Amino acid sequence: MDATVETPRILRDDAYYTLRREIEEFYYDEAECIDTRRFTEWLDMLHEDLRYFMPMRHNVKFGQHAERENTREDEGISWFNEDKWTVTKRVEQILTGVHYAEEPLSRTTHMVTNVQVLQALPDAASAQEVHTSCRFHTYLNRVEYETYNFVGKRYDRLVRVDGDWKVRHRKILLDQNILQAKNLSTFF
Amino acid sequence: MTHPSKAADFVDWRRGQISREIYVSEDVYRRELETLFTRAWLFVGHESQIPNPGDFFTSRMGEESVILVRDKAGVIHVLLNSCRHRGMKVCRYESGNTSLFTCPYHSWTYTTDGRIRGIPLYKALYDGNLNRDEWSLVEVAKLHNYKGTIWATWDPDAPDFLTYLGDAKIHLDQALDCRDGRPGGSEVIGVHKWVFPANWKFAAENFLGDTYHNPSHRSVDMIGIGPSALEGVKGRRDNELEQAQHVWCSFPAGHGVHSAVQPEGYEFVDQFKNDPEIADYFRYCHEERKRRLGEDARFLPFVGTIFPNTSYHGRQPRSLCSWHPHSANETEGWRFFLVDADAPTKIKDFLRTYYMRYSGPAGMTEQDDMENWLYATKASMGTIARRHNFNYTQSMGASELNPVVNGIEVRGDVSQQVTEHMAVGFYRRWAQYLDQEPWDVLMGKGDERFTPKAAEE
Numbered sequence: 029m030d031a032t033v034e035t036p037r038i039l040r041d042d043a044y045y046t047l048r049r050e051i052e053e054f055y056y057d058e059a060e061c062i063d064t065r066r067f068t069e070w071l072d073m074l075h076e077d078l079r080y081f082m083p084m085r086h087n088v089k090f091g092q093h094a095e096r097e098n099t100r101e102d103e104g105i106s107w108f109n110e111d112k113w114t115v116t117k118r119v120e121q122i123l124t125g126v127h128y129a130e131e132p133l134s135r136t137t138h139m140v141t142n143v144q145v146l147q148a149l150p151d152a153a154s155a156q157e158v159h160t161s162c163r164f165h166t167y168l169n170r171v172e173y174e175t176y177n178f179v180g181k182r183y184d185r186l187v188r189v190d191g192d193w194k195v196r197h198r199k200i201l202l203d204q205n206i207l208q209a210k211n212l213s214t215f216f
Numbered sequence: 217m218t219h220p221s222k223a224a225d226f227v228d229w230r231r232g233q234i235s236r237e238i239y240v241s242e243d244v245y246r247r248e249l250e251t252l253f254t255r256a257w258l259f260v261g262h263e264s265q266i267p268n269p270g271d272f273f274t275s276r277m278g279e280e281s282v283i284l285v286r287d288k289a290g291v292i293h294v295l296l297n298s299c300r301h302r303g304m305k306v307c308r309y310e311s312g313n314t315s316l317f318t319c320p321y322h323s324w325t326y327t328t329d330g331r332i333r334g335i336p337l338y339k340a341l342y343d344g345n346l347n348r349d350e351w352s353l354v355e356v357a358k359l360h361n362y363k364g365t366i367w368a369t370w371d372p373d374a375p376d377f378l379t380y381l382g383d384a385k386i387h388l389d390q391a392l393d394c395r396d397g398r399p400g401g402s403e404v405i406g407v408h409k410w411v412f413p414a415n416w417k418f419a420a421e422n423f424l425g426d427t428y429h430n431p432s433h434r435s436v437d438m439i440g441i442g443p444s445a446l447e448g449v450k451g452r453r454d455n456e457l458e459q460a461q462h463v464w465c466s467f468p469a470g471h472g473v474h475s476a477v478q479p480e481g482y483e484f485v486d487q488f489k490n491d492p493e494i495a496d497y498f499r500y501c502h503e504e505r506k507r508r509l510g511e512d513a514r515f516l517p518f519v520g521t522i523f524p525n526t527s528y529h530g531r532q533p534r535s536l537c538s539w540h541p542h543s544a545n546e547t548e549g550w551r552f553f554l555v556d557a558d559a560p561t562k563i564k565d566f567l568r569t570y571y572m573r574y575s576g577p578a579g580m581t582e583q584d585d586m587e588n589w590l591y592a593t594k595a596s597m598g599t600i601a602r603r604h605n606f607n608y609t610q611s612m613g614a615s616e617l618n619p620v621v622n623g624i625e626v627r628g629d630v631s632q633q634v635t636e637h638m639a640v641g642f643y644r645r646w647a648q649y650l651d652q653e654p655w656d657v658l659m660g661k662g663d664e665r666f667t668p669k670a671a672e673e
Contacts, residue, residue: 082578084408087310096312105406105553105568107578113446114573120439121580127435129583174590205310206548210412210586212578 035147035159043152044145051160051186052143054193059138062215067119070215071112075187075194080115082107082200082216098201107202107212118215129213134170136214140182141165157187157196164200168214176209178202182216223247223650227643232609232636234643236596239415244650245544252524252649253278255371255658257380259526259538260284260294262552263364264403270313270328276540276548277368282356283307283317284366287329292361294368295330296354306353317353326353363392363400365536375655381522382659383627384471390517391530394556395498397505397513403557405568408576409550414589416525416547417646419539422585423519423527424638425464425474428610432588436580441573443532443566444489452574452581453532454487457516461621464635465628468660470645472638473520475530477622482514487532494566515624523645533571545593551576608643611635617666629665641665 038044054073061070074080083098083106099106121127140162145152147159166178185197200216223244226235238244258277261284265273272285274297281297283306297305304321307314316333317326325334330353335342356368360377367377374380381388394401422429430437433452440450460476467473484502488494506513517530525539534555540548553571555564574581595601615631631637641663648657660666 084406087308089309089312092312099406103405103564103568105408105572107408107572107576109572110569114441114569117439117441117445117573118580121435124435124438126438127580127584128432129587171591205409207408207410207577209410210414210577210590211583213583 038145038148038152041152044148047148047152047155047158048143048145051145051158051193052140054186055140055143055162058195059140062138063136065133067122067215071116071119073193073195074112074115075189075196076112078112078115078195079109079197080111080200081109081198082202082212083109085202085205087205101199107207108200108216115215129211130170132171134168134214136169137167138214138216139165139167155188157185158193160184160186164216166214166216168209174210178204178209178214178216180204223647227640227647228605229640229644232607232612232640233605234608234640235605236602238643238646239417239593240544240597240602242544245541247650248541249278251652252646253280253541255369255374255649256524257358257360257367257369257374257377257522258524259522259536260366260368262402262404262536263292263361263366264557265311266292268313270315271311272307272309272314272328273311274307274309276538276550277356277370278541281305282368283353285328287327288315289329291329292359292366293328293330294356294359294366295326298354299324300332300351300353330355363389364402365392373655375659379659380469382467382469382471384465384467384469384473384520384522386515387465387473387475387517387520387530388522388528390475390515391520391528391534391536391554395501395505395559396556397501397508401556401558402554404552405555405564407550407552409548410577411542411546411548412577412586412590413546414586414593415545416539416541418589418592419537419547419549419585420521420525420527421639421642422589423521423529423537424472424642425519426636426639427462427464427474427634428636429585429588432584433581435584441570441580443494443570444487447489449489454485454489456485456487456531457518458485460516461632462518462634463621463626464615464631464633464638465626466615466630466638466641466665467628468663468666469658470523470642471521472642474518474638475520475626476516476518477624477626478514478516479622480511480514488566491566494563497560497563511624514622521642523642524649529575533574534567535571535575545597547589549576608636608640611637615665617668 081101088096122130142163144161148155149157162182168176180202183199186193187196226238260275261273266286269288275282275284283295283297299306299319301324304319306317306319323336327333332348357372359368436452442453457476460478462476465473488498521527527537529535536552538550615629615637618627
């Protein structure tokens with residue numbers, strides 16, 4: 029399903045744990061940016077060649093999951109499948125102040141956990157690119173009574189640009205079939 | 217709260233007022249399930265989702281789960297997804313290919329045409345007491361494949377689908393036909409499914425041609441997300457209709473559409489400017505369509521709702537949507553995205569990317585619709601709120617029967633200015649379903665809007 033999952037498990041040495049802490053810090057900074065509504069700053073954490081992808085999840089017969097469970101990046105329709113231009117548009121839309129699905133702004137808390145580095149290139153000690161997996165729980169409450177919980181897995185490729193990590197590829201697996209929310213107006 | 221015994225009392229079409237009860241009352245909702253969703257033609261899916269024998273797609277009709285399936289002989293069926301023995305869903309996969317539907321509960325099995333194939337221990341336990349032929353999966357009374365879209369009704373007395381569609385046909389056609397004017401030829405490239413806490417009729421009404429709600433999409437129009445946005449074009453789509461006369465049409469069966477008629481001798485309006493190759497493709501389609509259809513090519517769709525709960529977006533973006541009822545204040549939206557099946561991959565890629573940023577719960581345009589529908593439903597639930605009707609008087613009396621617009625006859629009760637008369641027409645028919653009127657009435661008999669006035673003059 030995910031090519032990165034099949035790579036041999038990276039050695040758990042000091043360099044690995046140092047790198048993982050650095051990546052975790054990056055994720056916490058991202059969550060902080062979004063949850064404190066510093067959306068423009070968050071955009072700076074995304075690579076210029078970003079691919080931001082959230083497939084839909086299908087109910088399929090046993091044995092067909094690898095092939096058919098998730099919609100694909102290279103064809104058809106998903107929840108999100110877009111570049112940085114489009115994500116930037118989403119931020120611009122919120123900043124108009126008249127994007128009524130986010131006006132008044134929702135309250136969100138993005139929790140990131142189970143962070144693992146699946147691959148570090150060229151190696152953990154001098155990584156310029158990492159492939160990671162993590163779990164997320166995004167809580168969103170808006171206006172008075174509307175509350176949504178988005179829970180799932182995230183598979184990222186981060187690359188270092190001028191010393192800073194940037195999200196180059198993000199695959200978000202929301203653990204829902206029919207979306208249990210009226211909108212996906214937050215970021216993941 | 218006492219309710220009128222007749223649903224017609226909720227719809228004061230002469231004064232352009234409609235009771236909020238129809239959007240919030242559980243009683244009304246139960247009546248809709250019993251009298252409307254059991255009779256009207258409903259969109260179930262698209263043949264491109266089930267190209268091969270044994271292919272199935274699990275769909276819905278009202279609250280019922282149904283299976284759209286192509287049997288081993290290639291015939292399309294729509295079957296109620298509920299075992300005849302104890303009701304378990306015989307299929308809980310979204311789509312796939314199978315020879316049999318096997319009930320997980322007691323292992324009754326059905327073939328892809330719905331007939332019973334196997335009942336465990338039949339000889340020992342049932343022989344002589346159960347006639348297998350009488351216990352097939354329940355099948356719809358009528359099914360129609362219209363240009364690849366599959367429609368069905370539970371009512372054997374329903375008129376055939378094309379009669380039901382009536383003059384809305386050429387509007388829906390524009391959404392289903394190839395961009396270059398060849399009839400049909402669309403395919404579904406994906407289906408968004410999501411649940412939102414609003415009455416289903418808010419969504420259906422929105423697509424009848426509620427052009428007046430444009431201000432709610434102001435944010436997306438300000439930033440520009442259309443197919444020419446990279447060239448600095450604002451708005452959420454290309455304005456190919458800038459020269460056109462818009463028309464808003466209500467039809468005898470309750471459908472409503474918003475379309476447009478280009479002026480005579482009109483030229484291609486530059487669009488899809490993000491990529492010259494894409495722009496060239498659509499320019500070619502435009503010219504080819506003009507060549508094939510002649511003057512009729514000046515007719516272009518925008519949006520519409522085929523009564524009761526199937527809506528379409530005709531051009532940018534292009535999709536069909538079902539608004540499945542869950543309860544008085546919850547709806548499940550299914551948006552089926554369409555492209556020409558034989559369009560080049562590059563075109564399909566361009567379109568799907570545009571569709572995703574526009575439509576559905578993650579779409580920058582549609583998000584704002586859902587916000588409106590949710591809080592309109594919520595704020596209409598109070599006892600005081602329910603005492604105050606909604607106002608539908610916009611452009612009342614401004615429509616006419618079958619006018620000629622830019623030299624082309626546009627059939628239906630047609631307004632050439634922004635209006636809500638399609639919604640009034642929709643609810644007039646809606647009430648007649650709930651009041652269990654006969655089919656000729658449901659098809660518009662007795663509706664003075666569709667009686668030619670020539671006799672009076």
